[in-house]
Amino acid sequence: MKKVIKIIGNSIINILVIIAVVILIFSIxxxxxxxxxxxxxxxxxxxxxxxxxxGSMSGTLExxxxxxxxxxxxxxxxxxxxxxxxxxxxxxxLIEKNQDTLIAKGDANNSEDSPISIxxxxxxxxxxxxxxxxxxxVFTSPSVLITLFITIVLFGIVLIYKPKEKVEEKGGx
Numbered sequence: 001m002k003k004v005i006k007i008i009g010n011s012i013i014n015i016l017v018i019i020a021v022v023i024l025i026f027s028i029x030x031x032x033x034x035x036x037x038x039x040x041x042x043x044x045x046x047x048x049x050x051x052x053x054x055g056s057m058s059g060t061l062e063x064x065x066x067x068x069x070x071x072x073x074x075x076x077x078x079x080x081x082x083x084x085x086x087x088x089x090x091x092x093x094l095i096e097k098n099q100d101t102l103i104a105k106g107d108a109n110n111s112e113d114s115p116i117s118i119x120x121x122x123x124x125x126x127x128x129x130x131x132x133x134x135x136x137x138v139f140t141s142p143s144v145l146i147t148l149f150i151t152i153v154l155f156g157i158v159l160i161y162k163p164k165e166k167v168e169e170k171g172g173x
Contacts, residue, residue, distance in 0.1 A: 009159045016152075040084065041122065046071050048123070050082055050089055051133060056106030057091060061125075064133020067091060069123040075102070080125040083116050091125065 026044065033042040041048045052065045060080070061067065069082050075094055081104060082091045092104035092113060102121065105112045138144055 006159060009155070013156065013159070041089075043071060047126070050091060051136075052091060054106075056109050057093070058108040060093075060107045061091065061128060062130070064131060064136075066129045066132040067125045068127040068129070070126045071123040073118050073121050073123075075121055075124050082122040082125065083120045084122060085114070085116065085120065089122065 029044065030042040033039045041050070048069050048071060049066050050069060052061045052063055052067065055063055057080070067080075067082070075081050075097070077094055077097050079094050080091060081094050081102075082089055083102075083104065084090075090104070090113065092106045092109075094102055095105050095112065096103040100118045101115045102118060103112050103115050
């Protein structure tokens with residue numbers, strides 16, 4: 001039974017290590033593109049991601065949600081798009097398209113956005129990951145990180161620790 005538990009524990013640790021390495025690689029790639037190459041966003045296989053910062057799309061997208069965006073200018077009316085206006089990335093629904101001029105509007109807003117050019121469009125939202133903002137706050141909290149680290153270390157020690165077997169003395173007279 002102990003062997004089965006040890007095998008399961010080692011498998012879980014291996015999976016967690018693989019996930020951590022993949023996240024680390026994507027994080028380094030993201031940092032290189034945004035900090036070293038001074039790009040506004042990272043291009044990861046034709047996709048990027050943004051965190052929703054305002055309630056302008058409330059009901060559809062909430063503050064703290066993360067949207068996965070396909071980098072494209074091929075957008076249609078009804079798509080949720082991300083575009084750049086001055087130094088801000090805006091995630092709103094495309095409501096009107098006239099040749100090279102687009103008009104978008106936040107689902108929770110009363111008024112339309114200013115017209116934008118098709119060249120201002122970063123892409124369209126393909127997927128939403130809800131409530132990431134909450135998890136981001138939780139896992140960037142020092143007390144949570146320290147507790148998580150200690151738990152992982154103790155779990156690793158338990159899996160690695162092998163009690164010494166008692167050596168029976170064989171005595172004979």
